[in-house]
């Protein structure tokens with residue numbers, strides 16, 4: 089195991105010279121991660137102290153805003169309007185001297201709660217987070233408030249039209265956690281769907297049924313090597329405790345000697361990122377973008393109520409269900425508040441507006457110093473390293489909205505340093521029109537500006553969390569309660585699930601055969617570092633009828649068994 093290296097006084101001085109803020113730069117409980125190869129897409133910045141030192145040192149030499157020498161996003165955007173910001177366009181001379189092996193990450197970690205640690209038979213439904221004694225809102229106690237908020241947030245009994253070819257669980261907030269009922273050999277691999285930096289995601293079919301799932305398989309060896317044990321545990325916890333229409337559903341998690349497995353709902357619509365890339369101008373009309381933004385707000389609201397900060401919102405982490413609705417995935421950077429605070433109530437100054445639920449108070453006391461996120465999406469307070477809160481999720485929402493409507497992120501620079509400098513110093517600039525969609529409305533610009541407020545205390549959401557965003561005039565025509573009943577702008581073409589679109593074309597050379605993967609042998613005395621990774625099966629209400637994606641008439645030829 090690699091030990092966390094604390095920054096030296098010199099490092100701090102270097103950082104502080106550049107960043108003119110009181111900076112507390114400490115090693116938090118997340119630990120330090122080692123160099124991941126870049127999996128795909130944009131670079132995720134999960135810096136360690138050593139990489140951050142290099143970064144800060146380089147960053148320190150950057151000219152201040154207004155002087156020549158760093159490329160503003162406007163300048164860059166106007167000079168190369170068609171350039172995809174997803175390509176690594178960095179000038180190797182100008183970019184900071186980080187190689188792939190030098191890039192290191194710090195993870196968000198969250199201890200596994202007792203209810204997940206214990207392997208139970210017939211566990212009772214997942215308890216809601218514990219009630220804080222300190223807060224009541226008149227006649228409504230906070231547990232009721234949370235339940236009310238959760239039930240208004242995607243768990244009402246309202247169904248939505250289901251086609252014969254897909255089904256999913258939308259039933260309630262009740263999840264039953266049981267001892268795991270399956271293992272690797274219960275599934276047959278169908279194809280490789282995606283590849284992350286430490287694992288692969290396969291389309292699998294459960295033997296003896298026509299059910300398709302997405303199976304994320306993480307190599308324990310790689311996780312240990314890159315010090316990502318806590319990330320895997322955190323992801324398992326979040327997935328196992330979440331039940332929301334816009335958050336990917338976990339059905340089973342288990343482990344073998346070599347791998348960790350997450351058996352999840354198969355999102356046949358593929359990656360939202362690719363769907364966006366395939367649109368003319370890589371962007372969406374404002375009303376369509378509003379729909380996706382609203383679903384993201386609903387998902388973030390739920391996560392915050394549950395006590396989680398997501399911290400890695402970007403189109404790559406949004407999947408599309410076959411229905412076209414979004415599903416957030418990839419929770420390895422998320423952070424949990426232990427225990428979550430209670431939701432509050434914020435009264436409106438307008439007599440016509442109902443009091444709003446304050447989700448910010450659920451995670452109000454969670455402040456973390458991890459240097460995590462994706463380069464173009466990182467919030468200023470993360471770069472400054474002075475600690476960050478749930479406000480980072482509202483910042484990333486602003487970036488996502490901008491990207492959905494313009495095809496670019498607002499602060500993209502020629503390299504990482506320039507991007508970070510832009511994030512810290514320049515105001516968001518809205519292009520007149522990119523030739524593909526109408527210019528943004530005033531209300532839309534106003535919302536994005538307020539989300540991209542560099543001062544997290546003034547940012548929209550700083551008063552009451554998601555309610556602040558939902559009440560912005562831009563969303564006035566959104567019916568939040570019926571969001572999942574609203575027809576999505578993009579409906580993935582019907583498919584048998586195997587030839588679904590919007591997945592990254594993967595190279596043939598990627599093996600589908602886990603047997604071929606290198607194994608590690610845990611010696612007799614070796615302690616399994618993933619002891620706390622829960623092997624569970626999650627039963628969601630009504631799942632006998634509403635589970636997974638069905639192959640329907642498709643007859644899959646038996647390929648490989650997902651066993652070792």
Ligand SMILES: Nc1ncnc2c1ncn2[C@@H]1O[C@H](COP(=O)(O)OP(=O)(O)OP(=O)(O)O)[C@@H](O)[C@H]1O
Pocket residue numbers: 127281282283284285286287288289302304336352353354355356358359404407417418420591592
């Ligand atoms: N539930 C799912 N349904 C369909 N495809 C999925 C699903 N989950 C993941 N994928 C595919 O696998 C890819 C990688 O998944 P994911 O981002 O969760 O892996 P990861 O190893 O955590 O990646 P990262 O390096 O970004 O952390 C996704 O981009 C997507 O294409």
